[in-house]
Amino acid sequence: MKVTWVRFKTPLAWLQVTREKTRLAVALAGIAFANILMFMQLGFLGALFTSITIPHKSLQGDLVIVQAQYETLFSIRSFSRDRLLAALACPEVASVNPLSVAPAIWRNPVTRTGRAILVFGVSPERPAFAAAVADLEPLKIPDRVLFDRAARPEYGPVASTYAAGERVVTELSDRQVEVEGLFSVGPSFAADGNIITSETTFLRLFPERSPSKIEVGLLMLKPGADPIQVQRELAGRLPPDVKVLTPQSFAQLEADYWAGSTGIGFIFGLGTIVGFVVGAVIVYQILYADVADHLSEYATLKAMGYTDRYLFGVVVQEGLILAVLGFVPGVVLSLGLYVVAREATLFPISMPFDRLVLVLVLTVGMCAASALIAARKLQAADPADIF
Amino acid sequence: MEEPVVTIAALNHRFGDKNLERQVLFEIDLKVQPGEIVLLTGPSGCGKTTLLTLVGGLRSVQQGSLVVLDQQLGGASPPELVNVRRQIGYIFQSHNLLQFLTARQNVRMALELDPRATDIENRTQQILEAVGLGERLDDYPEKLSGGQKQRVAIARALAHRPALVLADEPTAALDSKSGRAVVELMQHLSRVQRTAVLMVTHDNRILDIADRVIKMEDGYICT
Numbered sequence: 083m084k085v086t087w088v089r090f091k092t093p094l095a096w097l098q099v100t101r102e103k104t105r106l107a108v109a110l111a112g113i114a115f116a117n118i119l120m121f122m123q124l125g126f127l128g129a130l131f132t133s134i135t136i137p138h139k140s141l142q143g144d145l146v147i148v149q150a151q152y153e154t155l156f157s158i159r160s161f162s163r164d165r166l167l168a169a170l171a172c173p174e175v176a177s178v179n180p181l182s183v184a185p186a187i188w189r190n191p192v193t194r195t196g197r198a199i200l201v202f203g204v205s206p207e208r209p210a211f212a213a214a215v216a217d218l219e220p221l222k223i224p225d226r227v228l229f230d231r232a233a234r235p236e237y238g239p240v241a242s243t244y245a246a247g248e249r250v251v252t253e254l255s256d257r258q259v260e261v262e263g264l265f266s267v268g269p270s271f272a273a274d275g276n277i278i279t280s281e282t283t284f285l286r287l288f289p290e291r292s293p294s295k296i297e298v299g300l301l302m303l304k305p306g307a308d309p310i311q312v313q314r315e316l317a318g319r320l321p322p323d324v325k326v327l328t329p330q331s332f333a334q335l336e337a338d339y340w341a342g343s344t345g346i347g348f349i350f351g352l353g354t355i356v357g358f359v360v361g362a363v364i365v366y367q368i369l370y371a372d373v374a375d376h377l378s379e380y381a382t383l384k385a386m387g388y389t390d391r392y393l394f395g396v397v398v399q400e401g402l403i404l405a406v407l408g409f410v411p412g413v414v415l416s417l418g419l420y421v422v423a424r425e426a427t428l429f430p431i432s433m434p435f436d437r438l439v440l441v442l443v444l445t446v447g448m449c450a451a452s453a454l455i456a457a458r459k460l461q462a463a464d465p466a467d468i469f
Numbered sequence: 470m471e472e473p474v475v476t477i478a479a480l481n482h483r484f485g486d487k488n489l490e491r492q493v494l495f496e497i498d499l500k501v502q503p504g505e506i507v508l509l510t511g512p513s514g515c516g517k518t519t520l521l522t523l524v525g526g527l528r529s530v531q532q533g534s535l536v537v538l539d540q541q542l543g544g545a546s547p548p549e550l551v552n553v554r555r556q557i558g559y560i561f562q563s564h565n566l567l568q569f570l571t572a573r574q575n576v577r578m579a580l581e582l583d584p585r586a587t588d589i590e591n592r593t594q595q596i597l598e599a600v601g602l603g604e605r606l607d608d609y610p611e612k613l614s615g616g617q618k619q620r621v622a623i624a625r626a627l628a629h630r631p632a633l634v635l636a637d638e639p640t641a642a643l644d645s646k647s648g649r650a651v652v653e654l655m656q657h658l659s660r661v662q663r664t665a666v667l668m669v670t671h672d673n674r675i676l677d678i679a680d681r682v683i684k685m686e687d688g689y690i691c692t
Contacts, residue, residue: 091577091581091589092570092574092577092578092581094567094570094578097569097570097574098569101568101569102569376567376568376569378563378565379565379566379567379568381565382559382561382565382567383567383578385525385527385554385559386554386555386559386578386579386582387551387552387554387555387582388582389551464527465522465525465527466522466527466528468561468565
C-alpha cells in the first residue's frame with residue numbers, strides 16, 4: 083500500500099528559512115564568506131595561470147623549440163643556435179627566430195633600488211612578439227630597451243615618464259640603458275615586469291653568455307603546413323637535447339609546472355577546499371539548529387500524516403535556498419575584492435563564467451551535504467513523544 | 470448500527486527491554502462510536518497517554534487488536550499508519566503550532582494533506598472563523614494568546630473533517646475560562662461534524678461535556 087499523492091502547496095522550506103531574519107542573515111553571511119574564500123583562491127590560481135603564460139602567448143610562431151628539460155620560462159636553459167639552422171632545413175619551415183631570455187637587475191631610476199626583471203633578447207628585424215605587443219624598430223640602436231608598461235610600480239615611474247616625452251635612463255644589469263618604447267605584458271607570479279631588447283644589447287648586458295646559445299626558437303611555417311606533422315618530423319630530425327612544442331603546449335607546460343611542480347597550485351587548491359568546509363560547517367550549524375528548534379513541530383507534522391521523506395525534502399530545500407541566496411552576495415563581494423586585489427597586485431584577476439558555475443555547484447553541493455547531515459536529526463522527531 | 474470508529478480488544482503494551490520490561494497497558498477493551506465524546510481520566514502514569522498514542526498510530530501495537538477507521542493497526546505498514554494518521558485530528562497539551570507559519574498557513578498544512586480537499590482557502594477561513602479567529606488569520610503564533618493558539622490547533626485538527634480527534638489534555642496550559650471555552654468549542658464542532666473525540670484529561674471541570682468518562686488506573690480500565 084502506498085501513501086496517496088498529496089498536494090503540497092505551502093512552501094514550508096521557504097517560509098521557515100525566511101521567518102527568522104537574523105538567523106537568515108547569519109546563514110547568508112556564512113555562505114557568502116565561504117564563497118569569497120573560494121572565489122579569492124580560485125581567482126589567484128586563475129591569475130597565476132593567466133599571468134604566467136602571457137609571455138608565451140605574446141610570442142609569434144607556429145612552433146617553439148626549447149631545451150629538452152624545459153619546465154618554465156623563469157629558469158630556462160639554453161641550447162645551441164645550430165638547432166635552429168637544422169630546423170630551417172625542414173622544407174615546411176619558412177623562417178626561424180631566435181629568442182634569448184635571462185633575468186637581470188633593473189635599477190629604479192628614481193630611488194636607485196634594484197629589482198629583478200625578465201629580459202628578452204630579440205632580433206629587431208623579425209617580430210618575435212606579436213605586433214600589438216611591441217614595435218621593435220627602436221631597438222636597432224644599441225643599449226636601448228622597451229619597457230613593460232604593465233610592470234609593478236616598484237621599477238619606478240618609467241612608463242609615465244617616457245609617455246610624457248622625457249628620457250628614462252637607468253642601469254640594467256649594471257649597464258646604462260635608455261627606454262626607447264613601451265609594450266604590455268604585465269607582472270606574473272615569477273617576474274614583476276619584462277624588458278625587450280635587441281640581441282646585440284642582450285649580449286652586452288650579459289657578457290659572460292656565448293652568442294651561440296639561445297633559450298627559445300620560434301619557427302614560422304610555410305602556408306598550408308600542418309604544425310603537428312612538422313612537429314613530429316622535426317622531433318625525428320633534431321638531436322634529443324631540444325624539444326619541439328606547439329604554442330599551446332609551450333604555455334601548457336608552464337602552467338603544469340606552476341600547478342604541479344611548485345606548491346602554489348596545491349596551496350590555492352587547499353584554500354578552496356577550506357572555503358568549502360567552512361561553508362559546509364556554517365550551513366550545517368544553521369540547519370541543525372533549525373531542525374532542533376522545530377523538533378516538536380516536525381513531530382507534529384509527522385503525527386498529522388506528513389512523511390519522513392517530505393520533512394527530509396524540506397530540510398534539503400532549505401539548504402538549497404540558502405545556497406542560492408548566499409551565492410548572490412558572495413559573487414558581488416568577490417567581484418569587489420577582485421577589483422581591490424587587481425589594483426594591489428596588477429595580476430590579471432578576472433571572473434570567468436566557468437568559475438561562477440564551479441563555485442555555484444560547489445555551494446549547492448556544500449549546502450546539500452550539510453542539509454543531508456542535519457536532516458538526520460529529524461529521526462529524533464518522534465510523534466509519540468509530543469503527547 | 471454504525472461501525473465503531475475505534476475498536477480495541479485485549480490490548481497489552483510494554484515498555485523497556487526484556488530485563489527492565491514494564492507492562493503499562495493490560496487487556497484494554499474499548500469502543501468509540503462515531504460522534505461520541507469519550508474522556509479518559511486517571512492518575513499520572515496510568516497508561517492513558519500511551520493508549521492515546523497507540524490509537525493515533527504513533528506507536529506500534531505489540532499485542533492485541535486495535536482497529537481505527539477500519540484499519541487494523543497491529544502489524545500495519547508505515548504507509549498504512551500514515552494514511553490512518555491523515556484521517557485523525559490531533560490536539561496536544563501544548564499547541565504545537567508551526568512558529569514560522571501564520572494561523573491560516575498552519576490550518577492549510579492539515580488541509581493540504583487531503584488529496585480530495587477543494588477550495589482550501591475558503592475552508593481555512595471558515596474553520597478559523599468558527600473558532601473565533603476570523604480577525605487573526607495572518608497572525609503568527611507568537612502574537613496569539615495561549616487560548617487563541619489552542620483554538621488555532623483545534624481548527625487545524627478539525628479542518629479536514631476527521632472522523633476521530635485525539636486530544637491530550639488540551640486545557641492543561643490554559644486558565645479555567647479559556648479552557649472551558651476551548652472544550653465547548655471542541656464539543657460544538659464535534660456535534661456539527663459528527664467527529665468522535667477521545668480526550669485524555671485531568672481537568673474535572675470539563676467532565677460534563679463527555680458522553681462517556683472512562684477511568685484508568687495502573688494500566689487497566691476501571692469498570
